[in-house]
Amino acid sequence: MVNRRGFLALTGAVAAAGIAGCGPSGGGPLVRLASGEVGGFYHAFAGLLSAVAAKSGNVRIERVTTSGSQENLTMLATGQVDAALALSDSVGDTTDRMLALGRVYENYLQLVVRSDSPITRVADLRGARVNLGADGSGAALTGDRLLRVAGMDPEEDVVISHRPLRDAVAALNSGASDALLWAGGVPTTVLEVPSRMRLVDMGEWAVPMRERFGPVYDRVEIPADAYPGGSAVHTIGVANLMLAAASMSQDTAASIVELLVYQADSLVPTEAAGTQFLDGRSLIGTAPVPLHPGAIEIYRRWHG
Template identity: 70%
Template sequence: MIERRKFLALTVFGIAAGAAGCGRDADRVRLASGEVGGFYHAFAQLLAAVAAEAGTVRIEPVPTAGSQENLAMLASGEVNAALALADSVRDEREPMLALGRVYENYLQLAVQKDGPIQQVTDLRGARVNLGAAGSGAAVTGERLLWAAGLNPDVDVDISHRPLRDAVAGVESGELDALLWAGGVPTGVLDVPQQLRLVELGDLAAPMRERFGHLYDLVVIPADAYEGGRAVHTVGVANLLLAAPSMSDAAAGAIVNLLVSRADRLVPAEAAGTQFLDTRQLIGTDSVPLHPGAAAVYRRRHG
């Protein structure tokens, strides 16, 4: 009888412990972010930190190459949340939900400070890095070239290196230009000491006409890079996405953090537009909101 009681007690304890463990796993969110030194990675780290303080959800940032890799990881189940540029999401076929529209990414075409490239059309025949393989810049960059009248497959020698490698390539002259989609300032870009940003503002309208309304005319402020000048460029919103399998509780907890801790979620790279208020967060274009996220937005804003 004693042995039977011990067995039953251990069985009940095991079931309870297993249930608690499952609960903890259900509240764990693996968030595909981006390259170390970039906006996505910085934002994911801040979100994880405020989540740890709040104790309502556990967020584990996963460094990646960027939007395209993030979407692939989300589709495969390797992660259950991801950051991605809105135009990369538009091309995605896999089912996904949104937690919110969080920030504007700025396209930054960087060249040598005293180099000859003054506009995108000068890239004909040039060696250009269009973001790391798996990044959103790889998609957006090709669209930028098409909008400027260049064929990415014919007119430009394209590579896909990580940001730090690309910066080293431009500074050494191995590359003529690099395109980066991120917040401003991006510390790895040594502007204006070594690098110069090329004006891209004239291509915002052609990109909208050809590829849709996701592209905005934005301005990188003169004080974004110390000693730099104001530069007109193209902005693309980025979305915080969730797998349909994410629990309502986890989705709601993250949205509560986006709204209530907005002032704690502004990376140094976010001198540009941020969308961390309820009215802007819900603007996720064609991606439906996660039910847990929608419930929180309704409670907060009606």
């Protein structure tokens, strides 16, 4: 794993929410890539990947705006898109329908409350109004698991809502909700940390999550300088996988992986100040999803 601190500015206008995303240009086969919400890491990363693909001329990537991991996996399985970004814990038993292109970044689970909130730990969420990410997002699945591991029944002990990120932030600021859970990169600029919000430490739950649900969860640190002026907290990290339909040609998969390996410096959104895996030694760690043969070809070439 490689730690990157430099922030690269995103270029181009951010696409409006909806299916239409960053339009492809140039030559090569067209790949529709399911990304995530506007303002989140997936959406930003897919936009950067589309831009470098257009320069390469070997493949065209169209960014598709979605709610996140679970919706992305459904779209990939049903042939609505050709590739998708997803949290590794969302993949489940769907691995027979897809192959991996690489493990790209670490997502940070972020429990956010207002700065003056009495909530200081996960156990304090009992009886609270909590947004567990948009329907179809990875946070919705991971958040449900977190509450259960912490001894709560999400259907009885917590008032759950599922709003997109920007709506969840507005609800938190207005007092309509008490906390939101977001799975994304750091910093996520729409989160007003530390001016109006703060992060709740969840490091103690990484090991119990790992013991109950498997090795997809890691204990990671969000450093104080991730949100300038904020405090360092520990939380739960989940790897992001870039996945492809099993039917994707070997040449197309190879063209995409060449971008991941050889254009890594152009693929670091501002939301990825923390750990990232855009290195040939780390990209290959896609378990439980096997690598696409086209990806294997490029990784072998990279390793020599």
